[in-house]
Amino acid sequence: MHRMRGVIALVLLVCFVAAFVLTACDGDSPDPESAATPDSEVVVLAAASVEPVLQRIEQGLQERDAGLTLAAEYGGTSTLVSQIRSGRPFDVVITASRAHMGELVEDGHVSRDAYPVATNRLALVVPAENPAGVDSFDDFIAHADDLLTATCAPEVPCGELTRTMEEELGVEVHTDTEETSVSSVMTKVRMAEVDAGFTYITDARAAGDEVQVFEIPDFANNDTQIWAAIAAEPEDREAAEQLLTLVAGETGRTAFEEAGFLPPPAAEASSTD
Structure with a gap:
């Protein structure tokens, strides 16, 4: 009887060890070495007109699983500059004019390496x-x-x-109504609130086809440049630099072109100085 109990105990022990080994080798068990690290989030403040460009870039990041996500907020450039001066945290800023970027550089809010x-x-x-x-x-x-007309405010x-x-x-x-961003002007036109x-x-x-578009005759200084820069003290400098490289590089050029933008002036230096 004692011998039988010993055999049974031995069999149970072997089964327990086997079950433990199988569980440890199971592919569904957690592996801390292979666990995915959280994506790096980059806070972007961008001119309203740049929204479709960043959406294209973000889609590409998601498709490549690049480990980089964007938390973007869009608005009129003058509004974004005011927010930054008031202490709004950000990692990358994209303005719709060189002058506004120059102000941010001069005030020390962004790196001096700003790019058109x-x-x-x-x-x-x-x-x-x-x-x-x-x-x-x-x-x-x-x-x-005789017409109701919407334009952006003079500071935009x-x-x-x-x-x-x-x-x-x-x-x-x-002008009958001055708006804080181009998107606000477009909303009023699409909804026929203005002529x-x-x-x-x-x-x-x-x-x-929500609007009709008419060309404007050429005139001196008839365009505006889009500029991008990293905050002076970004939360994650490496991630911010990665995004700026994308925006200012081939990926960005393609995204801007697809959204209807023209290239920056070829002779323009990559600095606001």
Whole structure:
């Protein structure tokens, strides 16, 4: 009887050891060496017109599982600059003008290595149904005082560009509402809250058949440059530099081109100095 109990105990011990070994070798068991590390998040403050570009870049990062995610917030460049001056934390900033980036560099909010990454131009847009019957830029100017028109505020790059257009072409837009970003102008035009609006050509094209677009005659300084830079003290410098490399490199150039932007001036130095 004692011998039988010993045999049974031995069999149970062997089964226990075998079960332990099988469990340890099971592919579903956790392996701390192979556990995925969390993605590095980069906080980006970007001009509203750049949104489709960053969406393209972020999609590429997700498809490649690059371990980098974007937390992007979009708005008028002047608003973003004000937020940064008020202490808003960020890792990368993309402005719609060289002047605003120059201010951030001068104030020490960003690295002095700021880069021009694209160029944008002004466009005249009207609602798809075009209730005012505008058929060209010249026609708009001829009836501007009778039309409801939306533009960006003067401190916003697209608003500054609109004022430059008025001065260079000797025309008057007769603005009825000043918006804080191009996206706000586009919203009013798409919803036919105004008869016309001045925005960037990229935003106009992105709206598709929701608006009609009219070209503006060439004039001096008829474009604005998109600039990108890293914060002076980013949360994760390596991740921020990785994103800036993408935005300023071939990946960014392709994304900007697909969104309708023009290249930055070839002779432009990669500095705001």
